[in-house]
Amino acid sequence: MALTDDAIEKIKSMIISGELQAGSRLPKEDDLAQRLGLSRSSLREAVRALTAMQILVTKQGDGTYVSSLEPHLLLQTLSFASDVSQGDSALQLLQVRRLLEPSATALAATRVTDADVAALREILDRSRAAVGVEAFIECDMEFHRALVALVENPVLSMLLEILSTQTQRVRILRGTRVGRAIEHVHREHESILAALTARDAQLAASASAVHVAAVEQWLAESLREERLERSDAD
Template sequence: MALTDDAIDKIKAMIVAGELAPGSRLPKEEILAGQLGLSRNSLREAVRALTAMRILITRQGDGTYVSSLEPHLLLESLSFAADVSQGATALQLLQVRRLLEPQATGLAAPLLKEQDLQELRNILDRSRTVTTVEEFVAHDIAFHLRIVEAVGNPVLSMLLQVLSTRTQRVRIVRGSRTRDALDNAHRDHEQILDALRSRDALLAASAATVHITAVEQWLATSLTDVPEEPLTC
């Protein structure tokens, strides 16, 4: 593994130094391996790892290229880590989300057009008619993402998606008393939308803070308390 790590570091160094620019094609395997002083096996392992990180992309029959290296593209590789996070790690992700999303919600308040607000209204209306947790979470994600997208920063949008993935949200709702969790979420969403409609950035940020903090507090409590009765799924 040490040899593979060394190979990864050498390729990254070439990218950072500008020797391999975004979108450029890597030299042929035997040439690059000789240039970096690596075995071809180590180079192949490094390319596989960097491809998984979205730093490199492989085009069938054409070769391997440096990706665009856009931050939001590279952040996608972190989604799996968020998906499998549980316990204290999931709580830490929620804490970071609480630091970022309320500010993004406040920034969105003056930027959302009337048609955007109507779209948010439609999402919330549909969320009240769902029959499964998975359907509710899909609408929940759409609601928050639509707000953040109004800010116009794809890095922020992707980072917030990574911090709270669909899998993680379903796990949290199922781990709580589902009916209560859904009722509370509906109430919080309505308060966020009301604040956005009033174009009140501070109120919108506050409503988003309350919403995320409630989930964070429940998760923190669940790490230390053992429920006296089974939780509804």
């Protein structure tokens, strides 16, 4: 593994230095292995790892290229961490979301148009009519995705989506009293939309903070209950 890590770092150094630029093709395997002082097997392992990170991309029958290196593209590989996060790790992700999303919502309030408000209204109407947890979560994510898109920062959009993926949201919601939790979310979404409609950035930030904090609180309470149950069992 140490040899593979060394190979990864050497290729990354070539990219950071500009020797390999976004979209450029990697040299032939033999040439690159010799140039970096690596075995072909170590180089192949490194290329596979960097491809998984979306730093490199393999084109069938054409070779391996450096990806576009767009930050939002590279961040996609982190979504798995959010999907599998549980316990304190999931809570920490929500805490980071609470730091970022209210600011994004405030900025969205300064940019939102009447057409944007109408589109968000349509999503919330569908959310009200959604049947089942999964359908509700789809609308929930669509609402937040559309809201953050108003900021026109794809890195921020991707980061916020990673901090609360569909898998994580379903898991948290199912750990609560679902019916009551969904009704709370509906009310919080309506508060956010009302603030956006009024173009009130401060109110939008406050409504967003209340919304994310509520999800965070549900998870924290769930974790406390689990710990108490384990303690009683012991």
